[in-house]
Amino acid sequence: MTDYNFAYLDEQTKRMIRRAILKGLAIPGYQVPFASREMPMPYGWGTGGVQVSAAVLCPEDTLKVIDQGADDTTNAVSIRRFFERTAQIAVTTATADATVIQTRHRIPEEPLRDGQILVYQVPIPEPLRFLEPRESETRKMHALEEYGLMHVKLYEDISRHGHIATAYAYPVKVADRYVMDPSPIPKFDNPKMEMAAIQLFGAGREQRIYALPPFTRVVSLDFEDHPFVASKADHPCGLCGAQDSYLDEVIVDDAGGRMFVCSDTDYCAGRQVDGHRGRDNKEDAA
Amino acid sequence: MYVAVKGGERAIDNAHAWLAEERRGDPAVPELSTAQIREQMTLTVNRVMAEGSLYDPDLAALAIKQARGDLIEAIFLIRAYRTTLPRFGSSLPVDTGAMACDRRISATFKDLPGGQVLGPTFDYTHRLLDFMLAADGDVPVAPKMPVDPAPVPHVMSFLNSEGLIAQETCDGTPAPDLTRAPLELPAARALRLQALTRGDEGFVLGMAYSTQRGYARNHAFVGELRIGSVPVEMEIPELGFSIEIGEITLTECETVNQFTGSKTEPAQFTRGYGLVFGQTERKAISMALVDRALRWEELGEDDQGAPAQDAEFVLYHCDNIQATGFLEHIKLPHYVDFQSELELVRKLRRDAGAVDRQEAAE
Numbered sequence: 001m002t003d004y005n006f007a008y009l010d011e012q013t014k015r016m017i018r019r020a021i022l023k024g025l026a027i028p029g030y031q032v033p034f035a036s037r038e039m040p041m042p043y044g045w046g047t048g049g050v051q052v053s054a055a056v057l058c059p060e061d062t063l064k065v066i067d068q069g070a071d072d073t074t075n076a077v078s079i080r081r082f083f084e085r086t087a088q089i090a091v092t093t094a095t096a097d098a099t100v101i102q103t104r105h106r107i108p109e110e111p112l113r114d115g116q117i118l119v120y121q122v123p124i125p126e127p128l129r130f131l132e133p134r135e136s137e138t139r140k141m142h143a144l145e146e147y148g149l150m151h152v153k154l155y156e157d158i159s160r161h162g163h164i165a166t167a168y169a170y171p172v173k174v175a176d177r178y179v180m181d182p183s184p185i186p187k188f189d190n191p192k193m194e195m196a197a198i199q200l201f202g203a204g205r206e207q208r209i210y211a212l213p214p215f216t217r218v219v220s221l222d223f224e225d226h227p228f229v230a231s232k233a234d235h236p237c238g239l240c241g242a243q244d245s246y247l248d249e250v251i252v253d254d255a256g257g258r259m260f261v262c263s264d265t266d267y268c269a270g271r272q273v274d275g276h277r278g279r280d281n282k283e284d285a286a
Numbered sequence: 287m288y289v290a291v292k293g294g295e296r297a298i299d300n301a302h303a304w305l306a307e308e309r310r311g312d313p314a315v316p317e318l319s320t321a322q323i324r325e326q327m328t329l330t331v332n333r334v335m336a337e338g339s340l341y342d343p344d345l346a347a348l349a350i351k352q353a354r355g356d357l358i359e360a361i362f363l364i365r366a367y368r369t370t371l372p373r374f375g376s377s378l379p380v381d382t383g384a385m386a387c388d389r390r391i392s393a394t395f396k397d398l399p400g401g402q403v404l405g406p407t408f409d410y411t412h413r414l415l416d417f418m419l420a421a422d423g424d425v426p427v428a429p430k431m432p433v434d435p436a437p438v439p440h441v442m443s444f445l446n447s448e449g450l451i452a453q454e455t456c457d458g459t460p461a462p463d464l465t466r467a468p469l470e471l472p473a474a475r476a477l478r479l480q481a482l483t484r485g486d487e488g489f490v491l492g493m494a495y496s497t498q499r500g501y502a503r504n505h506a507f508v509g510e511l512r513i514g515s516v517p518v519e520m521e522i523p524e525l526g527f528s529i530e531i532g533e534i535t536l537t538e539c540e541t542v543n544q545f546t547g548s549k550t551e552p553a554q555f556t557r558g559y560g561l562v563f564g565q566t567e568r569k570a571i572s573m574a575l576v577d578r579a580l581r582w583e584e585l586g587e588d589d590q591g592a593p594a595q596d597a598e599f600v601l602y603h604c605d606n607i608q609a610t611g612f613l614e615h616i617k618l619p620h621y622v623d624f625q626s627e628l629e630l631v632r633k634l635r636r637d638a639g640a641v642d643r644q645e646a647a648e
Contacts, residue, residue: 004370033468036367041466042362043608044615053433070620074619105622123612136596161634185564186626205608207468248621249628263622275583 005053007087012030013037017055017209021200024211029174030142030191031066031125031208039204046079046104047204051119053102053244054202056117057083062090064098069106069246076104105168107189109245109267112197114214122181122203125210127171150221153166158226170228173219179212188232188246193218235260238280240271309354312509313618324348329444330562332535333357334520337606338364339465339484341534341563358486358606365511365607376461382561385552386433387514391563392441394542396506400438405513406565441510442540451542451555452585471598478597482573485561485604491568491596493604496577502592505544506558513537513565537562540569543578545585556585563593576600592603 005011012212020034039047057063063083067076071093079102080091092098095108102119128138131149141147150171157165165172169185174180182190183201193199199212212218222228233247238259245267247260259280262268272281304351310317323332324347338361346364353359376396389405404410462477482490497504515535519528533575540562547553558578560570579594593599603609607629 010370033470035465035467038362038365038465040366042614044612044613045611047611068619071533072294073619074294077298081295082476104618105620122613135602136598162637163630163634165630165634167630168623179562184620184623198553205612229625231629233355233625246622247625249625264627283601 004086004137006059007083008040009051009054011039011103013051013136014055017051021052021055021209021211022210024200024209025198025213027170028212029210030179030204031210033207036049036204037206038251041078041082043205044123045075046102048202048206048209049102050082050099050202051204052078052200052202053083053100053119053210056085057087057089057100060090061088061091063171064092064095064266065201066101066106066264066266067104068248069108070265072265077172094270095264095266105184105186106198106246106263107185107192107195109262109264110270111192114196116194116197118197118199120185120199120201122183122201122206122208125181125201125203125208127169127179128221140179142178145177148181149171152198152253153268154221156221164222164226164228165202167231171221173221174212175216177237179221180218186232186246187220187228190218190220190228191230201203228229234277237262237271238278239267240268240281241278242268242276242277243286271275289523307637309352318351319349320344320347323350329565330355330357330360332566333487333569334360334364336369336563336566336569337361337484337486337566340364340368358610362607362610368463371378371410375520377531378519378521380518380534380536382512382516382536383438383443385512385516385536387438387512387515389513389567390438390510391512392508392510394509395441398441400436401434416420437618438512440540442542443553445509445542449554451557462489469601469603473601475577475581476633478552479559479561479573479577481601481604482560482576485573486606487566487569487608489606489609490572490576493579493600494572496592497575497579497594502560502582502590502595504539504575504578506575506578507543508571508574509540509542509557511539511567512570513535513567535564537564537566537570539567539574541571541574541578556581592636 003151017034020032023032025028036048036051041047041048041050053063059070059143063080065076065080067073073165083089084091095101095110099115100117101108101117102121106122107118120222127134128141128150132138132141141149154164157163158224169181170190171186172180172190172193182193192219193212194215196214198214201210202260220228233249236243237245237247239261242262245264247264248263250259250261251257253257272275295565304330308539316421318342324343327350329342329349331346334349334357335341335343338349345367346360348361349363350416352363354401385401391406392401393403417476443446446453462474464477511536517530517532518532520531520535521528541558543556543558545554545556556578560573560577562570579592580600582589582595589595596601
């Protein structure tokens with residue numbers, strides 16, 4: 001792959017993307033249009049995240065790629081390989097060792113620190129999209145800070161179901177100005193978004209980039225009498241016993257047997273190395 | 287033991303190996319060469335060039351071979367390659383009036399300067415399977431006629447001279463580039479045409495068909511359909527004049543549409559325009575109809591709320607690479623989102639059950 005520039009994209013394209021990222025950081029939560037390129041992987045597979053990662057990666061960076069919290073899901077493997085091949089950079093599965101983490105649908109359990117960048121893959125960047133399908137309208141609504149429709153939607157959820165019926169991609173208000181889609185992370189992850197690392201969001205097909213500088217105020221939308229609750233399955237992890245991590249439910253037999261395990265595989269493995277054991281873990285503690 | 291997320295790397299390698307084997311098919315059958323695809327599957331090559339936005343029959347043939355004949359996949363390969371190519375500049379506008387036509391028909395005039403030329407068309411073939419083709423028969427040589435050196439002017443120019451058709455003038459604005467700037471609305475006609483010419487043939491056809499069935503009907507006649515080759519010229523700054531850099535085959539369709547006039551325009555005919563790489567006339571005609579439907583606003587027509595009138599709807603959904611990517615991505619893992627929905631549905635059911643029990647108790 002020596003025919004391609006470092007991290008695949010040409011320098012002019014990276015410059016264009018960096019400009020969009022800087023604008024996004026200057027106006028947290030604002031969706032910056034950018035001239036997304038056709039990448040050698042399909043739209044919907046993380047082309048926005050890949051372009052953002054390509055624009056911020058330096059040769060000395062260490063990259064981690066996760067999908068659903070796991071380093072070994074097929075698409076995470078594929079994206080990590082893409083950068084190994086086109087940028088010859090170091091890769092890791094350890095959250096603490098990574099300088100750039102590209103993610104789909106999760107924020108790692110281990111708190112991120114200053115100097116790290118978390119790049120989200122975003123399918124639909126527009127939090128108002130399913131209330132108003134027209135881009136021309138939603139841009140106006142953001143410009144006028146016209147978010148009544150969103151509150152009405154949340155209110156209708158409560159009156160119909162007794163709860164806000166949004167479990168992932170739960171809308172947030174950023175720096176008291178823009179309502180933003182946190183990408184389809186479970187709402188369990190929302191409170192983590194006020195973090196020390198830089199967060200960048202790339203939507204390739206929709207041609208939008210947005211960003212959160214470190215410790216930007218991120219408030220999950222709610223009502224005083226129906227406060228936001230970051231929920232997860234009410235179990236400990238079956239492998240490492242963690243009580244505080246987001247869990248995947250795995251069907252283990254054809255009699256409906258279930259087991260709950262950390263979706264963050266690095267977190268889970270790290271805890272097991274430290275000797276933690278869950279109820280379903282038959283391996284002896286080292 | 288829970289192993290579902292492990293082994294992704296090996297699974298990918300093995301899947302690729304299997305794919306390569308399936309692509310080749312039975313090794314006892316001779317391998318298809320890209321030259322064979324280029325020469326004998328010309329219309330698929332044309333479609334891949336048009337929707338891939340890259341005029342290169344050899345690369346299109348290679349993409350079709352690599353994609354096992356899946357045209358959207360082939361178009362995707364071409365697009366991904368195209369995006370890495372450097373941009374030297376823009377060519378001069380091609381002069382389709384000076385096209386060396388293989389086919390030129392008008393549905394509005396029985397005869398006209400330059401004549402009607404059917405060319406290599408399926409139009410009047412009877413759609414009967416030709417079993418001779420399965421037996422590798424040689425093709426008899428088609429009869430030839432000397433080329434008439436007389437010019438083949440655009441049919442529209444005859445209507446133009448009477449002032450019966452709306453004039454389209456060039457305002458000198460440089461053409462936008464959809465592949466180098468994010469699509470923003472409202473989109474000017476040049477940008478709309480650019481999106482349509484690389485848009486999915488099936489989508490554009492469906493949109494055009496809907497206008498014919500009454501969703502923003504615009505009474506189109508094919509004023510002219512021409513297919514042939516045109517030279518591409520480029521101005522080289524160091525030379526100070528333009529030189530020919532190649533020749534491409536294009537299909538151009540101009541429709542004549544009835545128009546009774548509006549508050550701002552007198553009664554006259556209006557146009558829809560389609561221009562597509564290669565011999566791609568279904569696409570070019572479709573494009574012309576959709577182009578005309580999208581012009582309702584500038585012509586002062588009513589918004590009938592038809593899909594084909596809605597530029598945002600058409601432009602955001604006509605690209606098959608965007609569409610197929612997003613559609614197919616739902617097969618990627620969504621364990622985490624699904625898990626959060628599971629929790630939510632269980633909670634809602636629990637709460638509803640509690641209410642029922644309480645009501646029963648009362």
